[in-house]
Structures are given as structure tokens and as C-alpha cells.
Amino acid sequence: MSADQILDHILSVDHLSMRFGGIVAVNDLSFGAERRKITALIGPNGAGKTTVFNCITGFYKPTSGSMRLAHDDGHNIQLERLNDFRISKQAKVARTFQNIRLFPGMTALENLMVAQHNALMRASGLTLLGLIGAPSWRVAEKAAIDLARTWLERIDLLDRADDAAGNLPYGDQRRLEIARAMCTEPALLCLDEPAAGLNARESASLSELLLSIRANQGTSILLIEHDMSVVMEISDHVVVMDYGVKIAEGTPQHVRDDPRVIAAYLGADEEEAIAVMESGT
Amino acid sequence: MDYFAQQLINGLVLGSIYGLIAIGYTMVYGIVGMINFAHGDIFMIGGFIALITFLILVSFGLTAIPLILLVVLLVSMAITALYGWTVERIAYRPLRHSFRLAPMLSAIGMSFVLTNYSQVAQGARVKPVPPIITGGYTLHEGSGGFVVQLSNIQIIVVITTVVLLALFTWLVSSTRLGRDMRACEQDQTMASLLGVDVDRTISMTFVIGAALAAVAGMMYLLYYGLVDFFMGFVAGIKAFTAAVLGGIGSLPGAMLGGLLIGLIETLWSAYFSVEYKDVAAFSILIVVLIFLPTGLLGRPEVEKV
Numbered sequence: 001m002s003a004d005q006i007l008d009h010i011l012s013v014d015h016l017s018m019r020f021g022g023i024v025a026v027n028d029l030s031f032g033a034e035r036r037k038i039t040a041l042i043g044p045n046g047a048g049k050t051t052v053f054n055c056i057t058g059f060y061k062p063t064s065g066s067m068r069l070a071h072d073d074g075h076n077i078q079l080e081r082l083n084d085f086r087i088s089k090q091a092k093v094a095r096t097f098q099n100i101r102l103f104p105g106m107t108a109l110e111n112l113m114v115a116q117h118n119a120l121m122r123a124s125g126l127t128l129l130g131l132i133g134a135p136s137w138r139v140a141e142k143a144a145i146d147l148a149r150t151w152l153e154r155i156d157l158l159d160r161a162d163d164a165a166g167n168l169p170y171g172d173q174r175r176l177e178i179a180r181a182m183c184t185e186p187a188l189l190c191l192d193e194p195a196a197g198l199n200a201r202e203s204a205s206l207s208e209l210l211l212s213i214r215a216n217q218g219t220s221i222l223l224i225e226h227d228m229s230v231v232m233e234i235s236d237h238v239v240v241m242d243y244g245v246k247i248a249e250g251t252p253q254h255v256r257d258d259p260r261v262i263a264a265y266l267g268a269d270e271e272e273a274i275a276v277m278e279s280g281t
Numbered sequence: 282m283d284y285f286a287q288q289l290i291n292g293l294v295l296g297s298i299y300g301l302i303a304i305g306y307t308m309v310y311g312i313v314g315m316i317n318f319a320h321g322d323i324f325m326i327g328g329f330i331a332l333i334t335f336l337i338l339v340s341f342g343l344t345a346i347p348l349i350l351l352v353v354l355l356v357s358m359a360i361t362a363l364y365g366w367t368v369e370r371i372a373y374r375p376l377r378h379s380f381r382l383a384p385m386l387s388a389i390g391m392s393f394v395l396t397n398y399s400q401v402a403q404g405a406r407v408k409p410v411p412p413i414i415t416g417g418y419t420l421h422e423g424s425g426g427f428v429v430q431l432s433n434i435q436i437i438v439v440i441t442t443v444v445l446l447a448l449f450t451w452l453v454s455s456t457r458l459g460r461d462m463r464a465c466e467q468d469q470t471m472a473s474l475l476g477v478d479v480d481r482t483i484s485m486t487f488v489i490g491a492a493l494a495a496v497a498g499m500m501y502l503l504y505y506g507l508v509d510f511f512m513g514f515v516a517g518i519k520a521f522t523a524a525v526l527g528g529i530g531s532l533p534g535a536m537l538g539g540l541l542i543g544l545i546e547t548l549w550s551a552y553f554s555v556e557y558k559d560v561a562a563f564s565i566l567i568v569v570l571i572f573l574p575t576g577l578l579g580r581p582e583v584e585k586v
């Protein structure tokens with residue numbers, strides 16, 4: 001019996017490989033992300049973490065392997081068959097990037113409104129009901145604005161709702177991106193280095209936000225992160241990659257003490273790292 | 282003074298027509314970053330469809346002018362929008378991820394296709410229509426016998442433009458579709474990850490641009506009383522100039538640029554020579570681009586590191 005069947009995995013990545021010409025970016029990678037838990041994907045630069053994200057969100061078509069998303073209602077989706085807007089619409093997967101990709105010329109509120117496209121599209125009956133201002137559309141639009149304002153309040157940006165997103169401070173932009181991703185009402189939220197470039201106080205408030213999302217929305221989170229304080233504090237499960245393969249996984253504590261992980265991060269040989277650790281204890 | 286006032290009125294009317302076409306250029310450039318060289322021909326198609334619809338309605342014995350105009354407006358907007366959608370679907374979408382120049386070359390090809398298609402289908406001769414809207418107001422009668430006139434058709438052109446512009450500004454700034462369009466303009470990848478169907482949004486942009494060009498085509502038909510298969514070329518280039526002058530990508534800029542080109546052209550024809558009116562319009566463009574490379578209302582492109 002595989003681990004898959006014991007644990008409730010929302011995302012099961014199975015023997016995923018991604019080659020670019022002769023380069024193997026991801027090699028036979030299998031892991032799962034548990035439902036309503038925070039899973040961190042860590043590893044040194046160039047380990048292939050972002051490539052995994054790009055496969056999950058339809059940017060790359062994997063060379064082989066599969067990625068299954070199991071929704072709460074028991075309905076399964078093979079992610080490698082979807083792309084573009086269908087990732088958000090059908091699979092309900094949202095993601096952020098390493099660099100900030102807000103719509104800088106639109107206001108904070110508008111950024112969150114765009115993210116509710118799917119809900120509004122259903123309500124507007126392919127634009128027509130919206131154009132004639134049907135009551136059902138107005139209700140939906142009001143609900144969308146309310147949801148956007150709720151999120152702005154949660155990230156303390158309500159007073160800057162009408163400011164252009166590009167003019168907000170860096171840390172606020174990071175949190176606004178997460179709020180925007182959450183406005184798509186995702187089942188799985190993929191965050192690529194959300195703490196990059198944040199100071200200690202901002203990272204702490206980010207951790208708090210992610211924990212509150214897990215607690216209140218019950219969204220499953222998959223996270224790539226280099227900031228170990230964030231990873232150790234909030235992750236339920238950590239998957240470590242190096243050179244495209246999984247080298248360890250387990251609880252944060254377990255992973256932190258794994259010699260292979262230390263070797264990967266320090267760039268030392270495995271034997272050397274084991275020797276270092278044994279001599280220390 | 283009277284003469285100047287009259288030219289000002291004429292210039293504004295011509296500028297309104299250019300502005301309506303220029304919006305189509307600027308919108309498409311904003312969202313897909315290409316110059317849709319076939320847009321001028323879409324304007325010409327709009328003019329022809331307006332003419333054909335008008336003749337059909339008249340042959341059915343309709344005589345109520347306002348009703349005819351309304352039907353002609355709606356029919357030409359709808360059919361021209363369909364042309365705009367088709368052009369995007371067959372000539373631009375397959376090349377979306379190709380190299381940057383490919384859709385532009387395809388656009389130039391599409392422009393030839395539409396011009397020649399109209400020539401074959403409708404003949405090469407200029408198609409005149411009798412004046413449909415007549416009458417007007419005399420604003421001022423000068424001592425020298427010169428009369429400043431504002432004709433009804435001029436009033437209709439300007440009012441239609443203002444109404445459409447208001448409607449359009451509202452659409453872009455406060456509707457779901459407008460938000461999606463602006464989001465696609467800024468980051469298509471991100472927009473699609475948030476669930477926006479980018480292809481559909483781009484199609485809608487072409488549809489709206491073509492519908493506005495159809496209105497311009499109909500106004501041109503009413504104002505000048507003629508259409509021909511080649512009119513899209515010069516009008517298209519002028520409107521493109523207007524869009525660049527106002528700052529390509531900027532909607533108010535397109536309208537402002539249209540009005541300026543219309544005014545320059547009319548005033549130059551009135552005081553200097555009609556033959557060189559195009560030279561005057563394009564010279565102003567060159568001067569503006571030397572000193573303001575992003576146009577009058579364009580935002581300077583800031584590269585973020």
C-alpha cells in the first residue's frame with residue numbers, strides 16, 4: 001500500500017520528468033501534497049523546483065509522468081492535460097512567481113477583481129447579462145467587491161484599495177499577490193518564493209497570513225522557499241530536491257537533520273557531511 | 282475670423298472620424314503589441330456595409346430617416362465586428378507566439394486582401410449616395426457675406442463620437458471585460474493564470490475596435506456621401522498617425538491625436554494648399570515624435586529591474 005492511499009493527498013506527483021534537450025531538469029520525481037496542509041519544496045538553486053511548478057501550472061508539458069489533483073468532491077483532474085486559463089477554471093490551482101507579477105497599472109482592488117473573473121463570468125452569462133445590468137449580475141459584482149475588500153482588510157491594505165498596485169511597498173505587493181491568488185478561490189495554492197526579498201518582520205507577517213489561510217480557508221498550500229525560518233515555522237511536510245531528484249522528505253525537523261540535505265545545501269560530499277554530523281554528536 | 286471658425290468646425294468633425302478609427306489601433310496595440318494595418322480596411326468595410334444596408338432598407342420602402350440610420354448603424358457595427366473577429370482569428374491568432382514581426386506582416390497582407398476583396402465584390406468605382414441628412418444652422422453671418430454653418434450631419438458625427446467615447450471609457454474603466462482587457466495588456470500570462478481567457482479577451486478587443494471603425498465608416502459615408510474600396514488606406518494611415526501622435530496605447534490620446542490631425546489637415550488646406558495637407562499632418566507627427574517619443578499622452582516605458 002503506497003503512502004498515497006494512507007494520506008489524503010490533494011496533489012500527487014507521480015514519476016514526473018522534464019527534459020530540455022539534453023538537460024534533465026526534473027528526474028522521476030514523486031511526491032504528494034496533503035489536503036489542508038502546507039507542503040514546502042526546498043532545495044539549492046537549480047534543483048528544479050520552479051520547473052515542477054511550471055509543470056503543475058501548465059507552462060511546461062512534462063516529458064513523462066503524471067500529476068493528479070484530487071478535489072474535495074472526489075473528482076480527479078490530470079494537470080498535465082490542462083493549460084492557460086483552465087488551470088484556474090477547472091483545476092482550481094493558483095500560483096505566484098518568484099518576481100512580483102501584479103498588474104502594476106491597476107488598483108489593488110482591481111487586481112483582486114480580475115482574479116474573480118471565473119465567478120463573475122458565470123454570473124454575467126457571457127457578458128450579455130452584465131451589459132444590460134441584470135440583477136443577478138449586480139449581486140455577483142457586489143459579492144466580488146465584498147470578497148476583494150475582505151482580503152484587503154486581511155492584508156491591511158484596505159486604506160490603499162484605490163492605489164495603483166505598482167506604487168505599493170514591496171512587502172505589501174507580495175501579500176497582495178497572495179490575496180489575489182486566493183480570490184480565485186483555489187483548492188491548491190502554489191507559491192514560488194513568497195518570502196524572497198522580505199525583511200524579518202515582513203516574513204513573519206507572511207507566515208502568519210499563510211497559517212491563517214490554511215486555518216480559515218482550508219486551502220492546501222505548496223510552497224517553494226529559501227527562507228528556512230518560514231519553511232521550518234509553517235510547513236507540515238517538506239520535500240527536498242537536488243539536481244532534479246527528491247533527496248529527502250518528511251517533517252521540517254526530520255529534514256533539517258538529514259545529512260543528505262545538509263550535504264546538498266553545503267555542497268559537500270554525503271560522506272563528509274555524515275562524518276561532520278557524527279563528529280558533532 | 283468667420284472663416285477660421287468654419288474651418289475649426291470642419292476640422293473637429295473630420296478629427297472625430299479619425300479618432301474613432303484611431304481607438305481601434307491603440308486598443309489592439311495596447312493588448313497584443315502589434316499594429317493592425319488592416320484596421321483602415323475594416324473602416325472601409327464598415328462604410329460599404331452601411332451603404333448596402335441603407336440601399337436595402339430604402340428598396341424595402343422605408344422612409345423614416347432616424348429609423349433607417351439606427352438600423353444601418355447597428356447592422357454595420359455587427360457585421361463589421363464579425364469581420365474584425367474573423368481577421369484576428371485567421372490572420373493573427375495562429376501567429377501569436379511567432380516572432381514579433383509575423384502578425385504585422387500578416388496584417389499588411391490582410392489589408393491587401395480586404396481592399397482587393399472589396400474591389401472585386403463592389404467594383405472599383407466610387408459609390409456615391411445622395412445626401413441623407415440635410416439642413417443645418419447658420420451660426421453667424423459675416424459682413425463679407427461669408428456664412429459660418431453647422432450642418433446637421435456635423436452635429437450627428439460629433440454627438441455620436443462623444444457618446445461612443447463615453448460609453449467606451451466606461452466599458453474599459455469599470456466593467457469586467459474592461460478589467461480583463463487591461464489585465465491582459467499588462468501581463469497575459471498572469472491574467473490567464475487567474476482564469477481570464479486571454480484569446481477571448483483579445484477577440485473582444487478586435488470586435489470592439491471594428492465596431493467603432495464601422496461607426497466611423499458610416500459617419501464618413503454620411504458626411505462625404507461616398508465610399509470606395511481604397512478609402513481605408515489613407516484614412517487608416519491618418520488614424521494610425523493620430524494614435525501615435527496621441528501616444529499609442531492611450532485611449533484619450535487616440536481621440537486627442539485624431540482631433541489634432543483633423544484640425545491640422547483642415548486648417549492647412551484652408552490657409553495653404555490642399556495638395557500638401559497630408560505632408561502637413563505627417564510633418565507634425567515627425568516633430569512630435571522627435572520631442573515626445575511616446576506621443577502626447579503616452580506613458581514613457583519604464584524598464585523595471
